[in-house]
Amino acid sequence: MLTADLLRELTAIVGANWCLDAPADLMAYSFDATPLYQHLPDAVVVPGSPDEVAAIMKIAYKHRIPIVPRGQGSNLSAGTVPTQGGIVLGLNRMQALKEIDQENMTCTFEPGLVTAKLHQAVEALGLFYPPDPGSMTVSTLGGNIAECAGGLRGLKYGVTKDYIIGLEAILADGRTLKVGGKNAKDVAGYDLVKLFVGSEGTLGIITEATAKLIPLPETKRTMLALFTDLTGAARSVSRIIASRIIPATLEFLDNATIRVVEDFARIGLPVEAGALLLIQQDGPESICERDIARIASICREEGAFETRLAQNAAEEAALMTARRAALSALARKKPTTVLEDATVPRKHLAEMVEQINLIAKKYSVDICTFGHAGDGNLHPTCMCDERDQEEIHRVEMAFEEIFEAALRLGGTITGEHGVGESKAGYLEWRVGPTGIEVMKGIKSAFDPHHLLNPGKIFARETRRRVVVRR
């Protein structure tokens, strides 16, 4: 609990409407989109400017109060759950799109801006900000930066890190750090911009960012390829890449996911298909047509029983929306949906999916798998019920084995969702004790009292099991 004096100080900074400590408010900020994690903050403070953020940070620093920055809380790694209490710093008020600089092809915005709003604004000018996480209609860009969000266009266009070139951040003690800017190239010292991207709120509070933009592709074409089994789909992915075609999107859904998505979206997916690939290419029209034709013929050669080309924008939107709706569709089935993010080098895709299926069977858990096939980035998703402790234990065991399997294949424990608190116990499996020690050294250099989003990225102990908190 914060003292009345402290709450008065915080209120003096942001105004009474933006410093919240009523039980209902604390409850509303006690969880995020990640299941199994919940903890009440001591207060929720919603600043309206970088100066207000700095003033709050100075108070928190002086009194050693944890600060948990938060956008929309749509992350899937418990990255914004205030598991050690303290202040949840809501950044949604700071949502200005400050500039689109067409000559330099950059845009500058505040952290609370919703991702899809930036898309709309730049695309209206013929420009393109490619990162498109599944949650883009609700997620904020500050959150995307904190997590280094990916999305459906990662294969061809990369992820959030590939676009952020300038940042303003407030450090733990309230000082302002400005790094990068609008330059296409800048090697003046360590790249603090890229270090902040994906740092999950543990190094500072992002109050402004500048992203590079690229020209909006002239056109796009979208197709579905339906397979009787997984291996044909995986072989197609390999052969598309081997023929030196990089589609903008190359998504995979397994049979279980197809069934659930069709049940939800009713877009005519054949529920008997063993797997499907959702493929989009963009670029000049002639090249799109050529690539999509080649991709379709590769898929058929590798056993696709059907390829469907979207005939118009509405059909295309339906297909893309269906894929984006996978999590929502799955979440309808059972009270608790645990979505994971195991990633392997692309060529091990089929092997990884097979491993997931074997592990699901071994632990009798219900796992659907979909994801970004071109990136080797899979989202095995378990539908369960957190009230059933025995089932949750099996789910945890299964995901532990899934992480082990991904690492055995040269993969990683998280491709785009972040470590957060939910995977902190597994980080050492991926980066080793030296990696952990080096990262902790960086963390301590920025945040000596470990006030910024404590408990995220770094676990008290490695391979700690997930525990349901109440």
Next chain:
Amino acid sequence: MLTADLLRELTAIVGANWCLDAPADLMAYSFDATPLYQHLPDAVVVPGSPDEVAAIMKIAYKHRIPIVPRGQGSNLSAGTVPTQGGIVLGLNRMQALKEIDQENMTCTFEPGLVTAKLHQAVEALGLFYPPDPGSMTVSTLGGNIAECAGGLRGLKYGVTKDYIIGLEAILADGRTLKVGGKNAKDVAGYDLVKLFVGSEGTLGIITEATAKLIPLPETKRTMLALFTDLTGAARSVSRIIASRIIPATLEFLDNATIRVVEDFARIGLPVEAGALLLIQQDGPESICERDIARIASICREEGAFETRLAQNAAEEAALMTARRAALSALARKKPTTVLEDATVPRKHLAEMVEQINLIAKKYSVDICTFGHAGDGNLHPTCMCDERDQEEIHRVEMAFEEIFEAALRLGGTITGEHGVGESKAGYLEWRVGPTGIEVMKGIKSAFDPHHLLNPGKIFARETRRRVVVRR
């Protein structure tokens, strides 16, 4: 000087042929491609494996001996001059191209591999590693990573940082750190890979790297556009980008550079041209043709008195070689060539070139300017004579003003050459005292005794003037 005991220990690790301390050897490693900097090391040690690097580092750590890692010494920021003595760690022996993984589109290599050799090997398989620093036929990839090298293809394809996705490094105390790998996406903790890229040997010794590759563009077209004056060239750059065309290469040479290059290369450049743009587009043939035609017409509309399309590979190679030869051509004119690396947001290109010309006039120094126009990355190059202390003083004053001008325009002190020792005194101008403090915190976390490439990036004092050492 190292003791005889220490030299014996080092020799025991690498063998007598690879531990050098004869005066001629020390002299050979006392400088790099940067003028005005020279200092003898105490020894030169050339390891043949990561294990040998680790063993050397353990000895250096125990005895607190500075370590200066070095590839071919082709950097232009005094990044490899052992200005505080110690051991120059030559990494040229470790030059294996260990793997090209076609399915994952990655390659893995040792740090001493020469950049152009990697280009040849991957291009033979239809793959592409875009970063192409001017020195690529001699520079090593380890050096490219240390400096975050750019090149002529940065506008469309980015720089070294955009391609390196995995690293093995030996830390100051001899421990091995492995980060990243072949995954297209990986957000498991802080991005140590990107932190190492551009860290100029101050955080650890890179012993292996993995880069992502992309498909080799199907074809390319190269053209020259000749202008009577600078502003037409700069306006063309702006209009090309504004029309949403991103050429692979968009290089600028001023009149002074044109004269020197023509005198050197004899390829028929009109020495009366006020400025030229060298433009290359790559991709599918139809798109290349279309883009180049549009670019040519924009250049003519903006006052180009001639546009020349290379008619065959030989003509194209001649044009690209002429641009790459700019430094060599300039270096013939006077004993000392100081090549700088001021970078501004693209739209300020013309203004920056005008500033450079005004400053050159003010200090009566002889500056040619060329560079990567599309990136706003200029290389004002001063031909002088380091034996003339008074002239060198004027050169230093001029470059100090050039950095100030770049920063006033939102630019940076170095776009692709690194801070090294030559720009260390200016780093605070760019990143501010908070930026310096944060970077020093990171440095200390990796290298508490400041043994790794001491004096680079961080200056003893800000705005220290360049001093000729003898």
